[in-house]
Amino acid sequence: MAVEPVLTIEDLRTYFYSRSKRAFIRSVDGVGLQVRRGETLGIVGESGSGKSVTALSVIGLIDAEPGVITGRVGFRVNGTEWSLLPSIGDHVSLAEEDGRIVEVVKDNRGWRRKVDRLMHGVRGREISMIFQNPRVSLNPFVTIGSQVAESVLLNTGIRNRREAAEKARYWLEQVRMDSPGLRFAQYPGDLSGGMCQRAMIAMALSSEPSLLIADEPTTGLDSTIQSKIVELLDDLKKAVGVTTVLISHDINVVARLSDSVAVMYGGTVLEYGPADRVLSPDFLPKHPYVEALLESIPSERHIKDGLLPRAIEGEVLDTVNAPRGCRFFDRCHRITNGIEEKCRDLEPDLAEISAGHQMRCWLHIG
Amino acid sequence: MSKAILDVKDLKKHYSRSRGLVSALRGRDVVIPAIDGISFYIRENETMGLVGESGCGKTTVGRSIMGLTPITSGQVLFDGEDLSVLPPSRFLPYRRQMQMIFQDLDAALNPKMRVRSILREAVTVFDRPGNEGVDRRIRELLDQVNLKESKLTSFPHELSGGEKRRVGIARALAVGARFLVADEPTSALDVSIQAQIVNLLVDLQRDLGLSYLFISHDLRIVELISHKVAVMYLGKIVEMGLAGSIANRPLHPYTRMLWSSMVDGRSLEGSPSPGGRGTWGSLDFERPQAGCRFASRCPVYRDRGRPAVCTDPSTEPELLDVGRARKVACHFPLQ
Numbered sequence: 012m013a014v015e016p017v018l019t020i021e022d023l024r025t026y027f028y029s030r031s032k033r034a035f036i037r038s039v040d041g042v043g044l045q046v047r048r049g050e051t052l053g054i055v056g057e058s059g060s061g062k063s064v065t066a067l068s069v070i071g072l073i074d075a076e077p078g079v080i081t082g083r084v085g086f087r088v089n090g091t092e093w094s095l096l097p098s099i100g101d102h103v104s105l106a107e108e109d110g111r112i113v114e115v116v117k118d119n120r121g122w123r124r125k126v127d128r129l130m131h132g133v134r135g136r137e138i139s140m141i142f143q144n145p146r147v148s149l150n151p152f153v154t155i156g157s158q159v160a161e162s163v164l165l166n167t168g169i170r171n172r173r174e175a176a177e178k179a180r181y182w183l184e185q186v187r188m189d190s191p192g193l194r195f196a197q198y199p200g201d202l203s204g205g206m207c208q209r210a211m212i213a214m215a216l217s218s219e220p221s222l223l224i225a226d227e228p229t230t231g232l233d234s235t236i237q238s239k240i241v242e243l244l245d246d247l248k249k250a251v252g253v254t255t256v257l258i259s260h261d262i263n264v265v266a267r268l269s270d271s272v273a274v275m276y277g278g279t280v281l282e283y284g285p286a287d288r289v290l291s292p293d294f295l296p297k298h299p300y301v302e303a304l305l306e307s308i309p310s311e312r313h314i315k316d317g318l319l320p321r322a323i324e325g326e327v328l329d330t331v332n333a334p335r336g337c338r339f340f341d342r343c344h345r346i347t348n349g350i351e352e353k354c355r356d357l358e359p360d361l362a363e364i365s366a367g368h369q370m371r372c373w374l375h376i377g
Numbered sequence: 378m379s380k381a382i383l384d385v386k387d388l389k390k391h392y393s394r395s396r397g398l399v400s401a402l403r404g405r406d407v408v409i410p411a412i413d414g415i416s417f418y419i420r421e422n423e424t425m426g427l428v429g430e431s432g433c434g435k436t437t438v439g440r441s442i443m444g445l446t447p448i449t450s451g452q453v454l455f456d457g458e459d460l461s462v463l464p465p466s467r468f469l470p471y472r473r474q475m476q477m478i479f480q481d482l483d484a485a486l487n488p489k490m491r492v493r494s495i496l497r498e499a500v501t502v503f504d505r506p507g508n509e510g511v512d513r514r515i516r517e518l519l520d521q522v523n524l525k526e527s528k529l530t531s532f533p534h535e536l537s538g539g540e541k542r543r544v545g546i547a548r549a550l551a552v553g554a555r556f557l558v559a560d561e562p563t564s565a566l567d568v569s570i571q572a573q574i575v576n577l578l579v580d581l582q583r584d585l586g587l588s589y590l591f592i593s594h595d596l597r598i599v600e601l602i603s604h605k606v607a608v609m610y611l612g613k614i615v616e617m618g619l620a621g622s623i624a625n626r627p628l629h630p631y632t633r634m635l636w637s638s639m640v641d642g643r644s645l646e647g648s649p650s651p652g653g654r655g656t657w658g659s660l661d662f663e664r665p666q667a668g669c670r671f672a673s674r675c676p677v678y679r680d681r682g683r684p685a686v687c688t689d690p691s692t693e694p695e696l697l698d699v700g701r702a703r704k705v706a707c708h709f710p711l712q
């Protein structure tokens with residue numbers, strides 16, 4: 012039985028235009044993903060690979076002025092379907108010179124208005140997001156308790172202030188905020204880094220969304236609370252069936268919570284499939300990048316031998332000058348003589364290697 | 378044996394919660410003893426790891442050392458000089474010897490400055506190597522933190538989380554300080570770049586003799602990079618010792634709890650399920666405990682039938698030397 016997808020992303024491309032470089036920064040470059048009801052999709056990948064930009068594109072929070080977003084984002088809940096990405100064509104014009112784009116003009120206001128209209132009643136209510144940097148998303152002049160209570164009033168059936176405050180306290184306890192009564196009346200600036208993060212998680216959960224996008228929800232949290240938050244997310248998934256997109260550098264957390272996993276690199280998806288296959292070092296075949304990624308996790312062995320974990324050699328990809336062929340080419344250790352030319356000159360497709368498991372590598376296709 | 382570069386003596390930092398006159402008049406002020414009397418020293422060429430649950434006071438320790446927040450009492454000696462009593466003019470030269478990698482990604486990055494200007498400013502704190510020298514140094518830094526040169530023209534809001542983190546690290550390193558407070562320097566970084574940053578810090582220490590206060594919730598990395606480790610609970614150090622022995626043979630029940638709770642399941646098998654329901658992972662400033670602050674969550678306290686000595690206000694456990702460079706604050710240390 013196929014459960015209908017809550018979120019469908021098709022060929023998403025989010026480019027920022029840099030005036031000083033006169034070029035596009037192709038942060039997200041053709042990403043397609045699906046999340047079914049009650050499922051958790053994990054997104055992992057190197058810093059700068061486009062994870063946050065993908066998430067921000069979905070909820071219409073990309074603000075770079077002369078940027079370009081194309082593709083399709085479909086969101087479906089209780090039989091209602093939204094198309095969350097307005098067509099940008101009416102709002103940008105490109106000036107070209109010898110086939111090179113030299114100027115991008117965007118009617119940002121008009122586009123913003125359209126996005127905001129589309130997002131009305133969706134962002135914050137149906138879809139809520141845990142942001143990577145909690146401080147920027149909390150209002151520094153409003154106490155933690157009031158902020159969460161406000162979100163409860165705005166987004167749930169609760170209309171009574173006292174009830175909302177009670178609910179807010181409930182969420183602060185759920186995210187293991189210590190001394191919740193004390194924290195309730197504190198301002199974000201008076202909280203430690205990890206507390207801010209928990210306040211934000213409480214805020215995101217308090218609207219009881221259909222889709223939760225969690226961008227690095229557990230970094231900056233210590234292991235005790237980290238495992239509590241992981242449990243909480245797990246509970247919510249099992250009990251309420253919250254659909255989640257989980258972005259994290261912590262492979263262990265992703266492995267524990269996700270049903271499927273997408274591995275991003277340089278704005279594209281390199282491997283996409285069931286979590287237990289993609290993230291298990293023993294499951295073959297593996298994408299060369301994913302293999303290297305899994306090897307760089309510090310393990311028991313490192314600690315015992317006093318070894319530092321090995322970094323993936325080479326530099327991170329520059330999304331301004333993406334290579335013609337495979338984006339991992341410069342750092343790949345698995346290129347064979349037979350495919351070297353193809354690796355260098357031709358970008359492989361994200362192809363199905365077995366049911367529900369896709370890979371973008373010449374070793375495993377054709 | 379090299380000398381201490383930093384010596385912290387009985388440091389206290391208390392915040393009071395109230396913001397308004399009204400609650401002060403009603404006597405509703407809650408004092409948060411974010412740091413409640415801690416002492417430690419760090420030698421040249423040494424790394425001390427500082428661990429403990431969120432909110433236990435780690436960042437406050439770092440900020441107090443850096444002089445970024447006035448301390449309530451105690452001493453911070455840098456190169457033997459008490460910084461807290463120095464006038465600003467004499468404080469500055471010392472302040473430049475110390476840098477901090479901030480936990481908050483945006484804290485050290487001026488939103489109106491491009492990455493290039495942020496780094497140039499840091500590189501020229503001590504000397505003025507000329508434009509060419511500055512550019513060379515900036516390129517070297519970018520290379521060390523694995524950041525693309527194309528990011529030099531970006532503003533902080535145009536960077537990803539991990540890119541901001543790396544600019545913050547490069548900025549702290551650029552000054553050429555001898556002592557670095559690294560507050561969660563590897564958070565927001567993927568494992569591969571984490572490894573690179575950790576290796577970089579180790580290399581710089583070996584080559585330049587830097588000293589670090591390394592704050593992190595990632596106990597694996599702390600264990601790998603630190604020579605010694607201090608474990609904090611509610612504003613106090615409850616255990617201190619060599620990194621390997623803290624991790625493998627904890628004496629304080631809290632230390633064991635901390636290390637056995639790593640998400641990846643590298644738990645110390647057979648240890649009693651720590652904490653008990655409800656109290657797990659929560660510090661409580663609203664109802665501070667008499668005696669040992671950890672008692673309400675302590676499995677040893679529970680298993681020993683709640684000995685009075687643990688909760689008697691007159692016998693709060695002190696951090697005592699137990700030999701082999703180890704200190705622990707507990708009446709019934711684990712064996």
Ligand SMILES: Nc1ncnc2c1ncn2[C@@H]1O[C@H](COP(=O)(O)OP(=O)(O)OP(=O)(O)O)[C@@H](O)[C@H]1O
Pocket residue numbers: 027036037038056057058059060061062063064065074075143330534535536537538539540565567
């Ligand atoms: N407003 C912007 N203008 C220009 N470039 C941007 C902008 N926002 C993001 N980028 C670039 O797009 C790329 C992808 O960024 P994104 O934030 O999605 O990375 P990420 O995968 O979330 O990385 P991290 O793990 O470090 O958070 C980065 O190289 C970043 O510098």
Ligand SMILES: Nc1ncnc2c1ncn2[C@@H]1O[C@H](COP(=O)(O)OP(=O)(O)OP(=O)(O)O)[C@@H](O)[C@H]1O
Pocket residue numbers: 200201202203204205206231233392393394409411429430431432433434435436437438480
């Ligand atoms: N400006 C402030 N005003 C009032 N209380 C504060 C202030 N700054 C910190 N605190 C309190 O001091 C305590 C310690 O905070 P600190 O930031 O040092 O914790 P931490 O150990 O760094 O935690 P985390 O791991 O979450 O970063 C917390 O209870 C916090 O709420």
Ligand code: SF4
Pocket residue numbers: 299300337338339340343344345346347350354359371372373374
């Ligand atoms: S396509 Fe070629 S370069 Fe790319 S990952 Fe596969 S083997 Fe390596």
Ligand code: SF4
Pocket residue numbers: 630631669670671672675676677678687694706707708709710
């Ligand atoms: S002093 Fe008592 S309560 Fe405190 S940690 Fe030791 S055994 Fe536990």
Ligand SMILES: [Mg+2]
Pocket residue numbers: 062063064143226537538539
């Ligand atoms: Mg990100």
Ligand SMILES: [Mg+2]
Pocket residue numbers: 203204205435436437480560
């Ligand atoms: Mg902190």
